[in-house]
Amino acid sequence: MAIDGSHLVAVLVRHGVMPLELGIVHQLFGSAQSPDGRPLYDVVTCAPEPGDIRTDADFTIRVPQGADVVARAGTVIVPAAHVPDETETEGRLGTALAAALSRIRPGTRIASICTGSFVLAAAGLLDGRRATTHWRSAGHFRELYPRVRLDPDVLYTDEGDILTSAGEAAGIDLCLHMIRNDHGAAVANDVARRTIVPPYRDGGQAQYIPRPVAEPASPSTSTARAWALRHLGEPISLPDLAALESVSVRTFTRRFREEVGVSPAQWLTRQRVDRARQLLETTDLPIEKIAAEVGFGTAVSLRQHLHAAVGVSPRAYRRTFRGPR
Structure with missing residues:
Protein backbone atom coordinates (compact mmCIF):
# COMPACT_ATOMS: atom_id res chain seq x y z
CA MET A 1 0.00 0.00 0.00
CA ALA A 2 2.37 2.70 -1.18
CA ILE A 3 1.10 6.12 -0.11
CA ASP A 4 1.94 9.46 -1.68
CA GLY A 5 1.49 12.70 0.23
CA SER A 6 0.15 13.21 3.74
CA HIS A 7 -2.15 10.44 4.94
CA LEU A 8 -4.79 11.03 7.63
CA VAL A 9 -4.67 8.52 10.49
CA ALA A 10 -7.70 8.68 12.79
CA VAL A 11 -7.26 7.18 16.27
CA LEU A 12 -10.74 6.29 17.52
CA VAL A 13 -10.71 6.23 21.33
CA ARG A 14 -13.26 5.22 23.95
CA HIS A 15 -13.57 5.62 27.72
CA GLY A 16 -10.84 3.62 29.43
CA VAL A 17 -8.33 4.17 26.62
CA MET A 18 -4.75 3.31 27.52
CA PRO A 19 -2.54 6.41 27.15
CA LEU A 20 0.40 4.28 26.02
CA GLU A 21 -1.52 2.88 23.06
CA LEU A 22 -2.74 6.32 22.05
CA GLY A 23 0.78 7.71 22.37
CA ILE A 24 2.28 4.88 20.31
CA VAL A 25 0.24 5.81 17.25
CA HIS A 26 1.03 9.51 17.50
CA GLN A 27 4.71 8.93 18.20
CA LEU A 28 5.37 6.46 15.40
CA PHE A 29 3.21 7.80 12.59
CA GLY A 30 4.00 11.35 13.67
CA SER A 31 7.73 10.66 13.35
CA ALA A 32 7.56 9.34 9.79
CA GLN A 33 9.17 11.77 7.37
CA SER A 34 10.08 11.88 3.71
CA PRO A 35 13.77 12.32 2.77
CA ASP A 36 13.21 16.09 2.59
CA GLY A 37 11.73 16.17 6.11
CA ARG A 38 8.06 16.38 5.14
CA PRO A 39 5.60 14.65 7.55
CA LEU A 40 4.07 11.63 5.88
CA TYR A 41 1.04 11.30 8.17
CA ASP A 42 -1.45 13.57 9.88
CA VAL A 43 -2.57 11.84 13.10
CA VAL A 44 -5.83 12.97 14.71
CA THR A 45 -7.50 11.60 17.85
CA CYS A 46 -11.27 11.35 17.71
CA ALA A 47 -14.10 9.78 19.72
CA PRO A 48 -17.61 8.56 18.90
CA GLU A 49 -18.79 11.64 20.79
CA PRO A 50 -16.41 14.59 21.38
CA GLY A 51 -15.58 15.61 24.92
CA ASP A 52 -13.65 14.39 27.93
CA ILE A 53 -12.53 10.77 27.61
CA ARG A 54 -11.51 8.82 30.70
CA THR A 55 -8.26 6.93 30.45
CA ASP A 56 -7.23 3.90 32.49
CA ALA A 57 -4.87 6.23 34.39
CA ASP A 58 -5.73 9.00 36.85
CA PHE A 59 -6.49 11.64 34.22
CA THR A 60 -8.84 12.36 31.35
CA ILE A 61 -8.06 13.60 27.86
CA ARG A 62 -9.95 16.23 25.96
CA VAL A 63 -10.98 15.00 22.50
CA PRO A 64 -12.63 17.79 20.51
CA GLN A 65 -12.89 15.77 17.30
CA GLY A 66 -15.85 13.50 16.64
CA ALA A 67 -16.69 10.71 14.21
CA ASP A 68 -16.51 13.03 11.21
CA VAL A 69 -12.72 12.46 11.27
CA VAL A 70 -13.07 8.76 10.44
CA ALA A 71 -15.08 9.70 7.36
CA ARG A 72 -11.99 11.53 6.00
CA ALA A 73 -9.29 9.14 7.18
CA GLY A 74 -7.18 6.83 5.07
CA THR A 75 -6.39 4.73 8.15
CA VAL A 76 -8.50 4.22 11.29
CA ILE A 77 -6.86 2.72 14.38
CA VAL A 78 -8.84 1.48 17.39
CA PRO A 79 -6.82 1.15 20.63
CA ALA A 80 -7.91 -0.96 23.58
CA ALA A 81 -10.04 0.36 26.42
CA HIS A 82 -9.89 -0.89 30.00
CA VAL A 83 -13.55 -0.15 30.60
CA PRO A 84 -15.49 -3.15 29.26
CA ASP A 85 -18.25 -2.15 26.85
CA GLU A 86 -20.75 -4.08 24.75
CA THR A 87 -18.02 -5.37 22.44
CA GLU A 88 -16.48 -7.34 25.33
CA THR A 89 -19.57 -8.18 27.37
CA GLU A 90 -22.28 -8.84 24.77
CA GLY A 91 -20.48 -9.24 21.47
CA ARG A 92 -22.06 -6.19 19.89
CA LEU A 93 -21.38 -2.51 19.26
CA GLY A 94 -22.88 0.29 21.32
CA THR A 95 -24.97 2.84 19.44
CA LEU A 101 -17.66 3.04 12.48
CA SER A 102 -20.42 3.40 9.90
CA ARG A 103 -18.74 6.65 8.79
CA ILE A 104 -15.61 4.84 7.58
CA ARG A 105 -15.28 5.01 3.80
CA PRO A 106 -14.91 1.86 1.68
CA GLY A 107 -11.25 1.05 1.10
CA THR A 108 -10.09 2.63 4.35
CA ARG A 109 -7.41 0.67 6.21
CA ILE A 110 -8.63 -0.32 9.69
CA ALA A 111 -6.41 -1.57 12.51
CA SER A 112 -6.73 -2.43 16.18
CA ILE A 113 -4.30 -2.52 19.07
CA CYS A 114 -4.66 -5.17 21.78
CA THR A 115 -8.33 -5.74 22.71
CA GLY A 116 -9.39 -3.06 20.25
CA SER A 117 -9.88 -6.16 18.08
CA PHE A 118 -13.15 -6.78 19.97
CA VAL A 119 -14.50 -3.62 18.32
CA LEU A 120 -13.56 -4.76 14.83
CA ALA A 121 -15.04 -8.20 15.51
CA ALA A 122 -18.27 -6.74 16.86
CA ALA A 123 -18.57 -4.70 13.67
CA GLY A 124 -18.27 -7.89 11.62
CA LEU A 125 -15.05 -6.71 10.03
CA LEU A 126 -13.10 -9.79 11.13
CA ASP A 127 -15.57 -12.51 10.13
CA GLY A 128 -13.70 -15.20 8.23
CA ARG A 129 -10.43 -13.34 8.61
CA ARG A 130 -7.29 -14.06 10.56
CA ALA A 131 -6.89 -11.80 13.59
CA THR A 132 -5.19 -11.62 16.96
CA THR A 133 -5.69 -10.05 20.36
CA HIS A 134 -3.97 -10.12 23.73
CA TRP A 135 -3.35 -13.73 24.74
CA ARG A 136 -5.15 -13.23 28.06
CA SER A 137 -8.35 -12.32 26.19
CA ALA A 138 -8.12 -15.03 23.53
CA GLY A 139 -10.51 -17.49 25.18
CA HIS A 140 -13.18 -14.85 25.77
CA PHE A 141 -12.72 -13.52 22.24
CA ARG A 142 -13.33 -16.98 20.76
CA GLU A 143 -16.53 -17.37 22.77
CA LEU A 144 -17.94 -14.05 21.58
CA TYR A 145 -16.66 -14.14 17.98
CA PRO A 146 -16.37 -17.75 16.76
CA ARG A 147 -16.41 -16.72 13.09
CA VAL A 148 -13.02 -14.99 13.43
CA ARG A 149 -9.90 -17.05 12.70
CA LEU A 150 -8.11 -16.07 15.88
CA ASP A 151 -4.34 -16.60 16.10
CA PRO A 152 -3.25 -15.72 19.66
CA ASP A 153 0.41 -16.61 19.05
CA VAL A 154 1.41 -13.76 16.74
CA LEU A 155 2.28 -10.12 17.40
CA TYR A 156 0.05 -8.83 14.62
CA THR A 157 -1.94 -9.92 11.58
CA ASP A 158 -2.26 -8.24 8.19
CA GLU A 159 -5.29 -9.04 6.05
CA ASP A 182 3.46 2.43 3.02
CA HIS A 183 6.90 3.96 2.59
CA GLY A 184 9.53 1.23 2.78
CA ALA A 185 12.00 -0.11 5.30
CA ALA A 186 14.20 2.99 5.30
CA VAL A 187 11.41 5.22 6.62
CA ALA A 188 10.22 2.61 9.14
CA ASN A 189 13.77 2.02 10.37
CA ASP A 190 14.27 5.77 10.81
CA VAL A 191 11.08 5.93 12.90
CA ALA A 192 12.30 2.99 14.98
CA ARG A 193 15.66 4.66 15.57
CA ARG A 194 14.00 7.91 16.63
CA THR A 195 11.82 6.00 19.07
CA ILE A 196 14.66 3.67 20.17
CA VAL A 197 12.73 0.48 19.47
CA PRO A 198 13.68 -2.49 17.27
CA PRO A 199 12.37 -2.12 13.70
CA TYR A 200 11.25 -5.74 13.78
CA ARG A 201 10.82 -8.19 16.66
CA ASP A 202 11.36 -11.90 16.22
CA GLY A 203 8.53 -14.35 16.75
CA GLY A 204 5.12 -13.76 18.25
CA GLN A 205 3.39 -13.33 21.58
CA ALA A 206 3.62 -17.07 22.20
CA GLN A 207 7.01 -16.40 23.76
CA TYR A 208 5.36 -14.17 26.41
CA ILE A 209 2.65 -16.59 27.53
CA PRO A 210 3.46 -18.14 30.92
CA ARG A 211 3.94 -21.91 30.83
CA PRO A 212 4.38 -24.41 33.63
CA VAL A 213 8.03 -24.94 34.45
CA ALA A 214 8.92 -28.52 33.53
CA GLU A 215 12.70 -28.12 33.49
CA PRO A 216 15.35 -25.51 34.25
CA ALA A 217 15.33 -22.44 32.04
CA SER A 218 16.57 -23.32 28.55
CA PRO A 219 19.74 -21.74 27.21
CA SER A 220 19.24 -19.06 24.58
CA THR A 221 19.40 -19.76 20.85
CA SER A 222 20.85 -16.30 20.25
CA THR A 223 24.26 -17.61 19.16
CA ALA A 224 22.70 -19.60 16.33
CA ARG A 225 20.47 -16.72 15.29
CA ALA A 226 23.34 -14.24 15.25
CA TRP A 227 25.40 -16.65 13.15
CA ALA A 228 22.53 -17.19 10.72
CA LEU A 229 22.11 -13.45 10.19
CA ARG A 230 25.80 -13.20 9.24
CA HIS A 231 25.49 -16.10 6.79
CA LEU A 232 22.09 -15.55 5.14
CA GLY A 233 23.57 -16.05 1.68
CA GLU A 234 24.79 -19.54 2.53
CA PRO A 235 22.84 -22.80 2.86
CA ILE A 236 21.70 -23.06 6.49
CA SER A 237 20.32 -26.28 7.89
CA LEU A 238 18.75 -27.20 11.21
CA PRO A 239 21.70 -29.45 12.07
CA ASP A 240 24.05 -26.49 11.45
CA LEU A 241 22.10 -24.30 13.87
CA ALA A 242 21.69 -27.02 16.47
CA ALA A 243 25.42 -27.75 16.37
CA LEU A 244 26.17 -24.11 17.19
CA GLU A 245 24.21 -24.54 20.43
CA SER A 246 25.61 -28.06 21.04
CA VAL A 247 22.17 -29.67 21.22
CA SER A 248 20.15 -32.11 19.14
CA VAL A 249 17.94 -30.86 16.30
CA ARG A 250 14.84 -31.79 18.26
CA THR A 251 15.97 -29.91 21.37
CA PHE A 252 17.08 -26.88 19.34
CA THR A 253 13.78 -26.72 17.46
CA ARG A 254 11.79 -26.86 20.70
CA ARG A 255 13.93 -24.21 22.41
CA PHE A 256 13.86 -21.97 19.35
CA ARG A 257 10.07 -22.00 19.15
CA GLU A 258 9.75 -21.40 22.91
CA GLU A 259 12.13 -18.46 22.75
CA VAL A 260 11.23 -16.86 19.42
CA GLY A 261 7.64 -17.99 18.88
CA VAL A 262 8.07 -19.46 15.38
CA SER A 263 10.01 -22.34 13.84
CA PRO A 264 13.64 -21.85 12.75
CA ALA A 265 12.59 -22.19 9.10
CA GLN A 266 9.90 -19.52 9.42
CA TRP A 267 12.30 -17.18 11.19
CA LEU A 268 15.02 -17.70 8.60
CA THR A 269 12.66 -17.02 5.71
CA ARG A 270 11.52 -13.79 7.36
CA GLN A 271 15.11 -12.62 7.84
CA ARG A 272 15.92 -13.34 4.21
CA VAL A 273 12.83 -11.51 2.98
CA ASP A 274 13.63 -8.49 5.16
CA ARG A 275 17.21 -8.41 3.89
CA ALA A 276 15.99 -8.66 0.31
CA ARG A 277 13.60 -5.75 0.86
CA GLN A 278 16.45 -3.66 2.24
CA LEU A 279 18.65 -4.41 -0.76
CA LEU A 280 15.82 -3.70 -3.21
CA GLU A 281 15.26 -0.31 -1.59
CA THR A 282 18.86 0.79 -1.15
CA THR A 283 20.88 -0.77 -3.99
CA ASP A 284 20.81 -1.28 -7.75
CA LEU A 285 21.88 -4.91 -7.48
CA PRO A 286 20.22 -7.20 -10.05
CA ILE A 287 17.36 -9.33 -8.71
CA GLU A 288 19.38 -12.50 -9.29
CA LYS A 289 22.27 -11.09 -7.24
CA ILE A 290 19.97 -10.12 -4.38
CA ALA A 291 18.42 -13.61 -4.38
CA ALA A 292 21.90 -15.09 -4.00
CA GLU A 293 22.95 -12.55 -1.36
CA VAL A 294 20.03 -13.40 0.92
CA SER A 301 12.54 -18.29 -5.33
CA LEU A 302 12.95 -14.67 -4.22
CA ARG A 303 9.87 -13.66 -6.20
CA GLN A 304 7.79 -16.41 -4.61
CA HIS A 305 8.84 -15.57 -1.05
CA LEU A 306 8.53 -11.80 -1.49
CA HIS A 307 5.10 -12.13 -3.07
CA ALA A 308 3.97 -14.35 -0.18
CA ALA A 309 5.22 -11.76 2.32
CA VAL A 310 4.13 -8.45 0.77
CA GLY A 311 2.05 -9.35 -2.29
CA VAL A 312 4.27 -7.91 -5.03
CA SER A 313 7.20 -8.96 -7.19
CA PRO A 314 10.78 -7.77 -6.51
CA ARG A 315 10.68 -5.40 -9.49
CA ALA A 316 7.35 -3.91 -8.44
CA TYR A 317 8.63 -3.52 -4.88
CA ARG A 318 11.76 -1.74 -6.11
CA ARG A 319 9.75 0.59 -8.36
CA THR A 320 7.54 1.53 -5.42
CA PHE A 321 10.17 2.08 -2.73
CA ARG A 322 13.29 3.01 -4.69
CA GLY A 323 11.89 4.48 -7.85
CA PRO A 324 13.67 5.00 -11.18
CA ARG A 325 17.41 5.69 -11.10
Whole structure:
Protein backbone atom coordinates (compact mmCIF):
# COMPACT_ATOMS: atom_id res chain seq x y z
CA MET A 1 0.00 0.00 0.00
CA ALA A 2 2.37 2.70 -1.18
CA ILE A 3 1.10 6.12 -0.11
CA ASP A 4 1.94 9.46 -1.68
CA GLY A 5 1.49 12.70 0.23
CA SER A 6 0.15 13.21 3.74
CA HIS A 7 -2.15 10.44 4.94
CA LEU A 8 -4.79 11.03 7.63
CA VAL A 9 -4.67 8.52 10.49
CA ALA A 10 -7.70 8.68 12.79
CA VAL A 11 -7.26 7.18 16.27
CA LEU A 12 -10.74 6.29 17.52
CA VAL A 13 -10.71 6.23 21.33
CA ARG A 14 -13.26 5.22 23.95
CA HIS A 15 -13.57 5.62 27.72
CA GLY A 16 -10.84 3.62 29.43
CA VAL A 17 -8.33 4.17 26.62
CA MET A 18 -4.75 3.31 27.52
CA PRO A 19 -2.54 6.41 27.15
CA LEU A 20 0.40 4.28 26.02
CA GLU A 21 -1.52 2.88 23.06
CA LEU A 22 -2.74 6.32 22.05
CA GLY A 23 0.78 7.71 22.37
CA ILE A 24 2.28 4.88 20.31
CA VAL A 25 0.24 5.81 17.25
CA HIS A 26 1.03 9.51 17.50
CA GLN A 27 4.71 8.93 18.20
CA LEU A 28 5.37 6.46 15.40
CA PHE A 29 3.21 7.80 12.59
CA GLY A 30 4.00 11.35 13.67
CA SER A 31 7.73 10.66 13.35
CA ALA A 32 7.56 9.34 9.79
CA GLN A 33 9.17 11.77 7.37
CA SER A 34 10.08 11.88 3.71
CA PRO A 35 13.77 12.32 2.77
CA ASP A 36 13.21 16.09 2.59
CA GLY A 37 11.73 16.17 6.11
CA ARG A 38 8.06 16.38 5.14
CA PRO A 39 5.60 14.65 7.55
CA LEU A 40 4.07 11.63 5.88
CA TYR A 41 1.04 11.30 8.17
CA ASP A 42 -1.45 13.57 9.88
CA VAL A 43 -2.57 11.84 13.10
CA VAL A 44 -5.83 12.97 14.71
CA THR A 45 -7.50 11.60 17.85
CA CYS A 46 -11.27 11.35 17.71
CA ALA A 47 -14.10 9.78 19.72
CA PRO A 48 -17.61 8.56 18.90
CA GLU A 49 -18.79 11.64 20.79
CA PRO A 50 -16.41 14.59 21.38
CA GLY A 51 -15.58 15.61 24.92
CA ASP A 52 -13.65 14.39 27.93
CA ILE A 53 -12.53 10.77 27.61
CA ARG A 54 -11.51 8.82 30.70
CA THR A 55 -8.26 6.93 30.45
CA ASP A 56 -7.23 3.90 32.49
CA ALA A 57 -4.87 6.23 34.39
CA ASP A 58 -5.73 9.00 36.85
CA PHE A 59 -6.49 11.64 34.22
CA THR A 60 -8.84 12.36 31.35
CA ILE A 61 -8.06 13.60 27.86
CA ARG A 62 -9.95 16.23 25.96
CA VAL A 63 -10.98 15.00 22.50
CA PRO A 64 -12.63 17.79 20.51
CA GLN A 65 -12.89 15.77 17.30
CA GLY A 66 -15.85 13.50 16.64
CA ALA A 67 -16.69 10.71 14.21
CA ASP A 68 -16.51 13.03 11.21
CA VAL A 69 -12.72 12.46 11.27
CA VAL A 70 -13.07 8.76 10.44
CA ALA A 71 -15.08 9.70 7.36
CA ARG A 72 -11.99 11.53 6.00
CA ALA A 73 -9.29 9.14 7.18
CA GLY A 74 -7.18 6.83 5.07
CA THR A 75 -6.39 4.73 8.15
CA VAL A 76 -8.50 4.22 11.29
CA ILE A 77 -6.86 2.72 14.38
CA VAL A 78 -8.84 1.48 17.39
CA PRO A 79 -6.82 1.15 20.63
CA ALA A 80 -7.91 -0.96 23.58
CA ALA A 81 -10.04 0.36 26.42
CA HIS A 82 -9.89 -0.89 30.00
CA VAL A 83 -13.55 -0.15 30.60
CA PRO A 84 -15.49 -3.15 29.26
CA ASP A 85 -18.25 -2.15 26.85
CA GLU A 86 -20.75 -4.08 24.75
CA THR A 87 -18.02 -5.37 22.44
CA GLU A 88 -16.48 -7.34 25.33
CA THR A 89 -19.57 -8.18 27.37
CA GLU A 90 -22.28 -8.84 24.77
CA GLY A 91 -20.48 -9.24 21.47
CA ARG A 92 -22.06 -6.19 19.89
CA LEU A 93 -21.38 -2.51 19.26
CA GLY A 94 -22.88 0.29 21.32
CA THR A 95 -24.97 2.84 19.44
CA ALA A 96 -22.42 5.66 19.36
CA LEU A 97 -19.53 3.39 18.42
CA ALA A 98 -21.57 1.71 15.67
CA ALA A 99 -22.48 5.12 14.26
CA ALA A 100 -18.83 6.18 14.27
CA LEU A 101 -17.66 3.04 12.48
CA SER A 102 -20.42 3.40 9.90
CA ARG A 103 -18.74 6.65 8.79
CA ILE A 104 -15.61 4.84 7.58
CA ARG A 105 -15.28 5.01 3.80
CA PRO A 106 -14.91 1.86 1.68
CA GLY A 107 -11.25 1.05 1.10
CA THR A 108 -10.09 2.63 4.35
CA ARG A 109 -7.41 0.67 6.21
CA ILE A 110 -8.63 -0.32 9.69
CA ALA A 111 -6.41 -1.57 12.51
CA SER A 112 -6.73 -2.43 16.18
CA ILE A 113 -4.30 -2.52 19.07
CA CYS A 114 -4.66 -5.17 21.78
CA THR A 115 -8.33 -5.74 22.71
CA GLY A 116 -9.39 -3.06 20.25
CA SER A 117 -9.88 -6.16 18.08
CA PHE A 118 -13.15 -6.78 19.97
CA VAL A 119 -14.50 -3.62 18.32
CA LEU A 120 -13.56 -4.76 14.83
CA ALA A 121 -15.04 -8.20 15.51
CA ALA A 122 -18.27 -6.74 16.86
CA ALA A 123 -18.57 -4.70 13.67
CA GLY A 124 -18.27 -7.89 11.62
CA LEU A 125 -15.05 -6.71 10.03
CA LEU A 126 -13.10 -9.79 11.13
CA ASP A 127 -15.57 -12.51 10.13
CA GLY A 128 -13.70 -15.20 8.23
CA ARG A 129 -10.43 -13.34 8.61
CA ARG A 130 -7.29 -14.06 10.56
CA ALA A 131 -6.89 -11.80 13.59
CA THR A 132 -5.19 -11.62 16.96
CA THR A 133 -5.69 -10.05 20.36
CA HIS A 134 -3.97 -10.12 23.73
CA TRP A 135 -3.35 -13.73 24.74
CA ARG A 136 -5.15 -13.23 28.06
CA SER A 137 -8.35 -12.32 26.19
CA ALA A 138 -8.12 -15.03 23.53
CA GLY A 139 -10.51 -17.49 25.18
CA HIS A 140 -13.18 -14.85 25.77
CA PHE A 141 -12.72 -13.52 22.24
CA ARG A 142 -13.33 -16.98 20.76
CA GLU A 143 -16.53 -17.37 22.77
CA LEU A 144 -17.94 -14.05 21.58
CA TYR A 145 -16.66 -14.14 17.98
CA PRO A 146 -16.37 -17.75 16.76
CA ARG A 147 -16.41 -16.72 13.09
CA VAL A 148 -13.02 -14.99 13.43
CA ARG A 149 -9.90 -17.05 12.70
CA LEU A 150 -8.11 -16.07 15.88
CA ASP A 151 -4.34 -16.60 16.10
CA PRO A 152 -3.25 -15.72 19.66
CA ASP A 153 0.41 -16.61 19.05
CA VAL A 154 1.41 -13.76 16.74
CA LEU A 155 2.28 -10.12 17.40
CA TYR A 156 0.05 -8.83 14.62
CA THR A 157 -1.94 -9.92 11.58
CA ASP A 158 -2.26 -8.24 8.19
CA GLU A 159 -5.29 -9.04 6.05
CA GLY A 160 -4.67 -6.16 3.67
CA ASP A 161 -7.29 -3.59 4.66
CA ILE A 162 -7.80 -5.05 8.17
CA LEU A 163 -4.95 -5.41 10.66
CA THR A 164 -4.86 -6.43 14.32
CA SER A 165 -2.16 -6.53 16.98
CA ALA A 166 -1.70 -8.31 20.28
CA GLY A 167 -0.78 -6.49 23.51
CA GLU A 168 -0.03 -2.78 23.68
CA ALA A 169 3.68 -3.11 22.87
CA ALA A 170 2.71 -5.17 19.80
CA GLY A 171 1.01 -1.98 18.64
CA ILE A 172 4.53 -0.69 18.01
CA ASP A 173 5.23 -3.66 15.76
CA LEU A 174 1.97 -3.12 13.91
CA CYS A 175 2.49 0.61 13.37
CA LEU A 176 6.03 0.06 12.09
CA HIS A 177 4.70 -2.68 9.80
CA MET A 178 2.13 -0.29 8.31
CA ILE A 179 4.72 2.46 7.87
CA ARG A 180 7.09 -0.06 6.26
CA ASN A 181 4.39 -1.16 3.82
CA ASP A 182 3.46 2.43 3.02
CA HIS A 183 6.90 3.96 2.59
CA GLY A 184 9.53 1.23 2.78
CA ALA A 185 12.00 -0.11 5.30
CA ALA A 186 14.20 2.99 5.30
CA VAL A 187 11.41 5.22 6.62
CA ALA A 188 10.22 2.61 9.14
CA ASN A 189 13.77 2.02 10.37
CA ASP A 190 14.27 5.77 10.81
CA VAL A 191 11.08 5.93 12.90
CA ALA A 192 12.30 2.99 14.98
CA ARG A 193 15.66 4.66 15.57
CA ARG A 194 14.00 7.91 16.63
CA THR A 195 11.82 6.00 19.07
CA ILE A 196 14.66 3.67 20.17
CA VAL A 197 12.73 0.48 19.47
CA PRO A 198 13.68 -2.49 17.27
CA PRO A 199 12.37 -2.12 13.70
CA TYR A 200 11.25 -5.74 13.78
CA ARG A 201 10.82 -8.19 16.66
CA ASP A 202 11.36 -11.90 16.22
CA GLY A 203 8.53 -14.35 16.75
CA GLY A 204 5.12 -13.76 18.25
CA GLN A 205 3.39 -13.33 21.58
CA ALA A 206 3.62 -17.07 22.20
CA GLN A 207 7.01 -16.40 23.76
CA TYR A 208 5.36 -14.17 26.41
CA ILE A 209 2.65 -16.59 27.53
CA PRO A 210 3.46 -18.14 30.92
CA ARG A 211 3.94 -21.91 30.83
CA PRO A 212 4.38 -24.41 33.63
CA VAL A 213 8.03 -24.94 34.45
CA ALA A 214 8.92 -28.52 33.53
CA GLU A 215 12.70 -28.12 33.49
CA PRO A 216 15.35 -25.51 34.25
CA ALA A 217 15.33 -22.44 32.04
CA SER A 218 16.57 -23.32 28.55
CA PRO A 219 19.74 -21.74 27.21
CA SER A 220 19.24 -19.06 24.58
CA THR A 221 19.40 -19.76 20.85
CA SER A 222 20.85 -16.30 20.25
CA THR A 223 24.26 -17.61 19.16
CA ALA A 224 22.70 -19.60 16.33
CA ARG A 225 20.47 -16.72 15.29
CA ALA A 226 23.34 -14.24 15.25
CA TRP A 227 25.40 -16.65 13.15
CA ALA A 228 22.53 -17.19 10.72
CA LEU A 229 22.11 -13.45 10.19
CA ARG A 230 25.80 -13.20 9.24
CA HIS A 231 25.49 -16.10 6.79
CA LEU A 232 22.09 -15.55 5.14
CA GLY A 233 23.57 -16.05 1.68
CA GLU A 234 24.79 -19.54 2.53
CA PRO A 235 22.84 -22.80 2.86
CA ILE A 236 21.70 -23.06 6.49
CA SER A 237 20.32 -26.28 7.89
CA LEU A 238 18.75 -27.20 11.21
CA PRO A 239 21.70 -29.45 12.07
CA ASP A 240 24.05 -26.49 11.45
CA LEU A 241 22.10 -24.30 13.87
CA ALA A 242 21.69 -27.02 16.47
CA ALA A 243 25.42 -27.75 16.37
CA LEU A 244 26.17 -24.11 17.19
CA GLU A 245 24.21 -24.54 20.43
CA SER A 246 25.61 -28.06 21.04
CA VAL A 247 22.17 -29.67 21.22
CA SER A 248 20.15 -32.11 19.14
CA VAL A 249 17.94 -30.86 16.30
CA ARG A 250 14.84 -31.79 18.26
CA THR A 251 15.97 -29.91 21.37
CA PHE A 252 17.08 -26.88 19.34
CA THR A 253 13.78 -26.72 17.46
CA ARG A 254 11.79 -26.86 20.70
CA ARG A 255 13.93 -24.21 22.41
CA PHE A 256 13.86 -21.97 19.35
CA ARG A 257 10.07 -22.00 19.15
CA GLU A 258 9.75 -21.40 22.91
CA GLU A 259 12.13 -18.46 22.75
CA VAL A 260 11.23 -16.86 19.42
CA GLY A 261 7.64 -17.99 18.88
CA VAL A 262 8.07 -19.46 15.38
CA SER A 263 10.01 -22.34 13.84
CA PRO A 264 13.64 -21.85 12.75
CA ALA A 265 12.59 -22.19 9.10
CA GLN A 266 9.90 -19.52 9.42
CA TRP A 267 12.30 -17.18 11.19
CA LEU A 268 15.02 -17.70 8.60
CA THR A 269 12.66 -17.02 5.71
CA ARG A 270 11.52 -13.79 7.36
CA GLN A 271 15.11 -12.62 7.84
CA ARG A 272 15.92 -13.34 4.21
CA VAL A 273 12.83 -11.51 2.98
CA ASP A 274 13.63 -8.49 5.16
CA ARG A 275 17.21 -8.41 3.89
CA ALA A 276 15.99 -8.66 0.31
CA ARG A 277 13.60 -5.75 0.86
CA GLN A 278 16.45 -3.66 2.24
CA LEU A 279 18.65 -4.41 -0.76
CA LEU A 280 15.82 -3.70 -3.21
CA GLU A 281 15.26 -0.31 -1.59
CA THR A 282 18.86 0.79 -1.15
CA THR A 283 20.88 -0.77 -3.99
CA ASP A 284 20.81 -1.28 -7.75
CA LEU A 285 21.88 -4.91 -7.48
CA PRO A 286 20.22 -7.20 -10.05
CA ILE A 287 17.36 -9.33 -8.71
CA GLU A 288 19.38 -12.50 -9.29
CA LYS A 289 22.27 -11.09 -7.24
CA ILE A 290 19.97 -10.12 -4.38
CA ALA A 291 18.42 -13.61 -4.38
CA ALA A 292 21.90 -15.09 -4.00
CA GLU A 293 22.95 -12.55 -1.36
CA VAL A 294 20.03 -13.40 0.92
CA GLY A 295 20.08 -17.15 0.44
CA PHE A 296 17.07 -17.70 -1.81
CA GLY A 297 19.34 -18.86 -4.60
CA THR A 298 17.27 -17.88 -7.63
CA ALA A 299 15.19 -14.92 -8.72
CA VAL A 300 12.19 -17.25 -8.98
CA SER A 301 12.54 -18.29 -5.33
CA LEU A 302 12.95 -14.67 -4.22
CA ARG A 303 9.87 -13.66 -6.20
CA GLN A 304 7.79 -16.41 -4.61
CA HIS A 305 8.84 -15.57 -1.05
CA LEU A 306 8.53 -11.80 -1.49
CA HIS A 307 5.10 -12.13 -3.07
CA ALA A 308 3.97 -14.35 -0.18
CA ALA A 309 5.22 -11.76 2.32
CA VAL A 310 4.13 -8.45 0.77
CA GLY A 311 2.05 -9.35 -2.29
CA VAL A 312 4.27 -7.91 -5.03
CA SER A 313 7.20 -8.96 -7.19
CA PRO A 314 10.78 -7.77 -6.51
CA ARG A 315 10.68 -5.40 -9.49
CA ALA A 316 7.35 -3.91 -8.44
CA TYR A 317 8.63 -3.52 -4.88
CA ARG A 318 11.76 -1.74 -6.11
CA ARG A 319 9.75 0.59 -8.36
CA THR A 320 7.54 1.53 -5.42
CA PHE A 321 10.17 2.08 -2.73
CA ARG A 322 13.29 3.01 -4.69
CA GLY A 323 11.89 4.48 -7.85
CA PRO A 324 13.67 5.00 -11.18
CA ARG A 325 17.41 5.69 -11.10
